[in-house]
Amino acid sequence: MIKSIFIMLFEFFKTATVSNIEIDERFSKNRVFIFLFIINLAIGILLTGLSGYLRIKFDISFKISTSSVHTIWLLNLLFVPLIEELAYRLPLIFRKRNILISSIAITYIFISQLFSDGIIDINTNLSAKLLSISLIGTILVAMLSKNSIEKKAISFWNKNPRSVLFSYLIIFSLGHFDNYIFSVQLLILFPVLVLPQFIGGFFLSFVRVKVSFIHAIIFHVLNNFLALFPQIVLFYIVN
Numbered sequence: 680m681i682k683s684i685f686i687m688l689f690e691f692f693k694t695a696t697v698s699n700i701e702i703d704e705r706f707s708k709n710r711v712f713i714f715l716f717i718i719n720l721a722i723g724i725l726l727t728g729l730s731g732y733l734r735i736k737f738d739i740s741f742k743i744s745t746s747s748v749h750t751i752w753l754l755n756l757l758f759v760p761l762i763e764e765l766a767y768r769l770p771l772i773f774r775k776r777n778i779l780i781s782s783i784a785i786t787y788i789f790i791s792q793l794f795s796d797g798i799i800d801i802n803t804n805l806s807a808k809l810l811s812i813s814l815i816g817t818i819l820v821a822m823l824s825k826n827s828i829e830k831k832a833i834s835f836w837n838k839n840p841r842s843v844l845f846s847y848l849i850i851f852s853l854g855h856f857d858n859y860i861f862s863v864q865l866l867i868l869f870p871v872l873v874l875p876q877f878i879g880g881f882f883l884s885f886v887r888v889k890v891s892f893i894h895a896i897i898f899h900v901l902n903n904f905l906a907l908f909p910q911i912v913l914f915y916i917v918n
Contacts, residue, residue, distance in 0.1 A: 685844060691885050695840035708890045716898060719882040720905065726875040726908075733871060737864040742857070748914060752907060760899035762788065767851040767880065768887040768895050773836035773846060775829065779819050785814045785850070792857040844884055852877045 766784035
């Protein structure tokens with residue numbers, strides 16, 4: 680099982696596809712899910728330790744949210760995984776609905792980072808977010824309703840799965856730039872600082888394509904929970 684999964688991961692990295700043999704024909708999807716999560720956790724701990732060391736050494740700070748601690752936890756455990764999976768993993772398999780939902784989610788994330796305190800700041804500039812989402816949604820529905828555009832999009836997705844995969848991975852990773860206070864050091868070290876998100880995004884993409892979209896959301900929720908767990912424990916010990 681372990682060797683087969685590593686082969687599939689390597690194949691997915693090279694081509695963004697794996698053999699036509701489905702995972703559930705070889706072994707349980709849940710077993711694959713657990714194994715991938717353990718691998719991702721081990722890699723994530725190492726890379727998070729490296730990024731943490733670099734942040735301290737080069738004085739790179741996170742932005743401080745104005746939301747309450749409990750609100751931040753709740754949104755990071757439920758809302759953020761859902762909106763990011765809809766934005767960056769759902770469209771890996773082409774459907775008009777998937778592209779529409781993904782584009783709306785990406786628009787929300789971009790507007791939230793541009794005009795408010797990030798994804799978790801739901802209320803600030805709500806009218807601007809709703810207007811942007813409505814505009815993007817209307818444009819996309821009009822475009823995708825044309826058969827010629829839909830056929831070109833399907834053709835691109837089918838012929839360039841690796842470009843699609845890594846485009847969404849890069850956008851996903853760049854979205855975490857907003858987590859930090861801007862500095863020259865951040866610009867230089869940002870590719871290293873977001874390695875945990877990039878690698879995690881790759882595993883999430885594999886889970887979405889070869890297991891299921893629901894499994895990808897659960898994977899993301901569990902990942903965020905483990906990242907926040909020490910903070911939650913420390914908060915209740917101190918308070």
